[in-house]
Amino acid sequence: MKIITDKKELQAFTKSTTKSIGFVPTMGALHEGHISLIKKARGENEIVIVSIFVNPTQFLAGEDFAKYPKKDEADKKICTLAGVDILFMPDINMIYGSDEVTIKAPNVRGFVLDGFKRPTHFDGVLQIVLKLFNLVRPTNAYFGRKDAQQVILIKQMVENLFLPINIVDCPLIRDLNGLALSSRNAYLSDSEKKEALKISASLQNATKLIVGGNMNIDEIKNVMFATLDGIKIEYIEVVSLELKQLKKVELKNTIILVAVQIGTTRLIDNLWI
Amino acid sequence: MKIITDKKELQAFTKSTTKSIGFVPTMGALHEGHISLIKKARGENEIVIVSIFVNPTQFLAGEDFAKYPKKDEADKKICTLAGVDILFMPDINMIYGSDEVTIKAPNVRGFVLDGFKRPTHFDGVLQIVLKLFNLVRPTNAYFGRKDAQQVILIKQMVENLFLPINIVDCPLIRDLNGLALSSRNAYLSDSEKKEALKISASLQNATKLIVGGNMNIDEIKNVMFATLDGIKIEYIEVVSLELKQLKKVELKNTIILVAVQIGTTRLIDNLWI
Numbered sequence: 001m002k003i004i005t006d007k008k009e010l011q012a013f014t015k016s017t018t019k020s021i022g023f024v025p026t027m028g029a030l031h032e033g034h035i036s037l038i039k040k041a042r043g044e045n046e047i048v049i050v051s052i053f054v055n056p057t058q059f060l061a062g063e064d065f066a067k068y069p070k071k072d073e074a075d076k077k078i079c080t081l082a083g084v085d086i087l088f089m090p091d092i093n094m095i096y097g098s099d100e101v102t103i104k105a106p107n108v109r110g111f112v113l114d115g116f117k118r119p120t121h122f123d124g125v126l127q128i129v130l131k132l133f134n135l136v137r138p139t140n141a142y143f144g145r146k147d148a149q150q151v152i153l154i155k156q157m158v159e160n161l162f163l164p165i166n167i168v169d170c171p172l173i174r175d176l177n178g179l180a181l182s183s184r185n186a187y188l189s190d191s192e193k194k195e196a197l198k199i200s201a202s203l204q205n206a207t208k209l210i211v212g213g214n215m216n217i218d219e220i221k222n223v224m225f226a227t228l229d230g231i232k233i234e235y236i237e238v239v240s241l242e243l244k245q246l247k248k249v250e251l252k253n254t255i256i257l258v259a260v261q262i263g264t265t266r267l268i269d270n271l272w273i
Numbered sequence: 274m275k276i277i278t279d280k281k282e283l284q285a286f287t288k289s290t291t292k293s294i295g296f297v298p299t300m301g302a303l304h305e306g307h308i309s310l311i312k313k314a315r316g317e318n319e320i321v322i323v324s325i326f327v328n329p330t331q332f333l334a335g336e337d338f339a340k341y342p343k344k345d346e347a348d349k350k351i352c353t354l355a356g357v358d359i360l361f362m363p364d365i366n367m368i369y370g371s372d373e374v375t376i377k378a379p380n381v382r383g384f385v386l387d388g389f390k391r392p393t394h395f396d397g398v399l400q401i402v403l404k405l406f407n408l409v410r411p412t413n414a415y416f417g418r419k420d421a422q423q424v425i426l427i428k429q430m431v432e433n434l435f436l437p438i439n440i441v442d443c444p445l446i447r448d449l450n451g452l453a454l455s456s457r458n459a460y461l462s463d464s465e466k467k468e469a470l471k472i473s474a475s476l477q478n479a480t481k482l483i484v485g486g487n488m489n490i491d492e493i494k495n496v497m498f499a500t501l502d503g504i505k506i507e508y509i510e511v512v513s514l515e516l517k518q519l520k521k522v523e524l525k526n527t528i529i530l531v532a533v534q535i536g537t538t539r540l541i542d543n544l545w546i
Binding site: 007011015097099100101102103104105106107108109110126130131134135153156157159160161162163164 | 280284288370372373374375376377378379380381382383399403404407408426429430432433434435436437
């Protein structure tokens with residue numbers, strides 16, 4: 001595996017190759033969720049490129065940018081073992097200048113759900129992803145469904161800006177207890193981790209209703225609110241793949257999303273129906 | 274010359290070719306200024322692609338979008354004669370959807386000069402140029418220095434978003450009387466055209482001062498204001514190639530810009546020192 005820190009070196013490589021490139025952009029602190037993306041990329045492309053860059057523009061003031069988990073050495077080993085060809089780890093000055101041209105998430109879809117709770121967050125996500133796409137020039141780019149709104153907005157950016165890139169959304173990965181994997185789980189104490197299991201339990205209870213034929217969104221939400229009793233809930237929403245409010249659950253066109261705070265840690269989870 | 278209206282057809286072509294592509298994006302109503310860009314592109318690339326698209330998102334409410342001059346048949350002839358390979362003339366629905374990911378001009382450089390007078394104008398310019406760049410995938414793209422701030426911001430976008438495109442800025446072209454060519458000159462009456470000659474005269478008078486060794490910006494502006502006596506002036510500014518205010522004229526790093534209104538027509542002109 002080659003580690004590249006210079007964007008010009010990466011550009012020179014990606015411009016010169018005609019091989020298919022699978023790309024997995026990350027903020028590091030890699031876990032099984034990331035590894036599943038890398039493995040899928042490895043199976044579907046001649047070249048696999050992973051980036052690790054904790055992107056400042058997607059953090060709001062007061063969020064956890066400064067303390068975001070960093071595990072560079074472990075991450076390098078994980079990427080080597082997973083068969084990554086190029087690991088791109090740029091310095092912040094390599095990526096951002098001053099007074100830049102920026103990207104703005106869609107006025108509606110970018111400012112509901114997480115975009116409502118974290119306004120301008122998705123502007124920063126789209127900005128870094130577009131920069132990385134233009135450097136890496138991937139054939140396929142891999143994102144987890146864990147960040148549902150993120151992958152939907154990235155697909156929209158690709159469509160709106162006519163980028164010749166295939167966006168692959170990949171299953172959310174859970175630990176043995178059902179907790180959705182996230183680099184931010186590292187912030188949780190043992191008791192908080194136990195409390196956090198109510199999140200996946202709420203989605204399991206929603207699933208039971210739907211499997212039983214109940215497509216009523218109010219009833220689904222009520223069951224979830226009840227399961228999450230005692231937890232600070234940011235939102236529970238049921239939307240279409242276009243992030244529009246639904247009147248009832250539509251098979252293959254529904255995402256149930258939940259965002260909560262456990263202690264000082266913000267956690268999200270979801271279920272694609 | 275092939276006329277393409279379908280973006281997918283254009284994409285299929287530009288993705289398949291390995292030849293160098295020179296690109297001239299326009300809003301049509303082509304004049305000698307555009308032709309000079311096309312000729313330069315013709316001389317420097319294997320394939321020349323011109324686009325004609327009157328881009329709604331760069332017009333502000335109340336501006337001349339609806340009445341912007343359209344000369345499709347004449348434009349096609351001009352492009353054929355100039356040796357264009359592909360003329361891309363998309364429909365608006367081919368380019369824009371609803372609730373899009375958008376581009377935002379830089380907070381400072383995008384909102385001075387024309388960006389101050391026409392806020393969000395450059396957001397729309399950068400949006401359409403980025404969309405077209407991603408469809409055309411040019412090696413070189415050609416813009417006139419007439420729209421000085423525009424070409425500078427496009428260069429900045431290419432730098433910020435790491436686009437592998439060379440931006441070529443080309444000389445401003447004037448008619449025999451000195452009037453800077455613009456599709457909007459079509460709005461001028463004969464007497465307004467005569468009045469408009471004061472604009473280039475003001476830049477000539479600025480040049481005389483500079484050639485005489487006077488680099489004092491206040492004095493240059495004063496001469497220009499005097500030359501433009503009787504005309505409604507929007508601004509006269511002297512800035513660096515980074516659009517920063519200068520204390521005195523710096524050779525090869527100075528643009529003198531002027532924007533005026535003649536009747537209901539807004540005209541801009543400039544001089545790169």
